[in-house]
Amino acid sequence: MKHVLxxxxxxxxxxxxxxxxxxxxxxxxxxxxxxxIEKPTSVLFIGNSFTYFNGGIxxxxxxxxxxxxxxxxxxxxRQTFPGExxxxxxEKQGSQDVIKAFPWSTVVIQGYSNRPLADNARFERYAxxxxxxxxxxxxxxxxxMTWAYNxxxxxxxxxxxxxxxxxxxxxxxxxxxxxxxxxxxQAQPELNLYADDKHANLAGTYLAACVFYAAFFENSPVxxxxxxxxxxxxxxxxxxxxxxxxxxxxxxxx
Numbered sequence: 001m002k003h004v005l006x007x008x009x010x011x012x013x014x015x016x017x018x019x020x021x022x023x024x025x026x027x028x029x030x031x032x033x034x035x036x037i038e039k040p041t042s043v044l045f046i047g048n049s050f051t052y053f054n055g056g057i058x059x060x061x062x063x064x065x066x067x068x069x070x071x072x073x074x075x076x077x078r079q080t081f082p083g084e085x086x087x088x089x090x091e092k093q094g095s096q097d098v099i100k101a102f103p104w105s106t107v108v109i110q111g112y113s114n115r116p117l118a119d120n121a122r123f124e125r126y127a128x129x130x131x132x133x134x135x136x137x138x139x140x141x142x143x144x145m146t147w148a149y150n151x152x153x154x155x156x157x158x159x160x161x162x163x164x165x166x167x168x169x170x171x172x173x174x175x176x177x178x179x180x181x182x183x184x185x186q187a188q189p190e191l192n193l194y195a196d197d198k199h200a201n202l203a204g205t206y207l208a209a210c211v212f213y214a215a216f217f218e219n220s221p222v223x224x225x226x227x228x229x230x231x232x233x234x235x236x237x238x239x240x241x242x243x244x245x246x247x248x249x250x251x252x253x254x
Contacts, residue, residue: 030161030164031251032164032167032168032173032174032249032250033167033168033171034167034168034171034172034173034174035250035251035253035254036218036250036253037106037140037142037173037216038105038140039072039216039217039218040074040105040106040140040216040217041074041075041105042074042075042076042102042103042104042105042106043058043061043074043075043076043077043104043105043106043107043108043216044076044077044078044079044098044099044102044104044106044107044108044139045057045058045076045077045078045079045080045107045108045110045144046078046079046080046089046095046098046099046107046108046109046110046130047078047079047080047084047108047109047110047111047144048080048081048082048083048084048085048110048112049080049082049083049199050110050113050144050146050147050198050199050200051078051080051108051110051144052078052080053195053199053200053205054195054200054201054202054204054205054206055205056078056080056205057205057208057209057212058076058077058078058209059076059209060205060206060208060209060226060228061076061209061212061213061216062074062076063209063226063228064209064210064213064221064224064226065213065217066226067224067225067226068217068219068224072217074105077098077102079094079095079098079099083112084112085111085112085115085126086109086111086112086115086123086126086127086129086130087122087125087126089126089130090126090129090130090133096133099133099134099137099139100133100137103137103138103139104134104137104139105139105140106139106140106142106216107130107134107137107139107140107141107142108142108143108144108175108212109127109130109131109134109141109142109143109144109172110144110146111123111127111144111146113146113149113198114149114155116158116159116162116163117155117158117159117162120162123162123166124165124166124169127143127166127170128166128169128170131170131172140172140173141170141172141173142172142173142174142175143163143166143167143172143173143174143175144163144174144175144177145159145160145163145164145174145175145176145177145178145179146159146163146177146178147159147177147178147180147181147182147193147200147204147208148178148181148182149197149198150194150196150197150198151197153182153185156178156179156181156182159178160176160178160179163178173215175211175212175215175216176211176215176245176246176249177207177208177211177212179245179249180207180208180210180211180241180242180245181193181204181207183241183244183245184207184237184238184241187237187241188237191203193207202228202229202230203230203234203238205228206227206228206230206235206238207238207241207242209228210224210238210239210241210242210243211242211245211246213242214242214243214246214254215246215250218254220239220243221239221242221243222236222239222240222243223236223239224239
């Protein structure tokens, strides 16, 4: 009968290797695969009221861009309807026509606020459909990582994971607006970013626009003179939060 010698060092090495492999996989899944895109020259936003409230995120993003030196002036448009889902945009001929009607450089995909949590399979199915349509037009698909509901911070992490997963699967860019809301409210709990239980007020929309501006153009919004009427102090704080969020999300190259 053969005796197998127990080698504790071998087992420790194996356990460490397995742990390192699992940690590496977990870290890979928590980081965006696409961290840069070509600077947009024309942007279409597809979504719902999360995008169009307070004059539209795209409007405030362009105002920030116009204050940049050298001046940036991207063409922007939004295809948005109250309460619309990604499924609705896939099935609406109007949305399909808008994607195909103009040589957009970039198309932003914003899903229904809690659909990634309530029915992630459906969210992913129609997200893939939209990415395919967008890429067929030689445009860059971008996911809009949305924010948690007012008073529901526990939504932030699963929304982050859902948007990051589909973005990484489809090799798309993703913009971390939800994490910026979380960071701002952690730093200033008294800050109000909401118009109601779900939608952003002007400060929230401005914060989102700052995140898009920093992510798209790789310019810091800090010190930008466009304040959307919020006042210099509040605008500066939101600019700083946006820049820090973008740097942490995409990595040190930002």
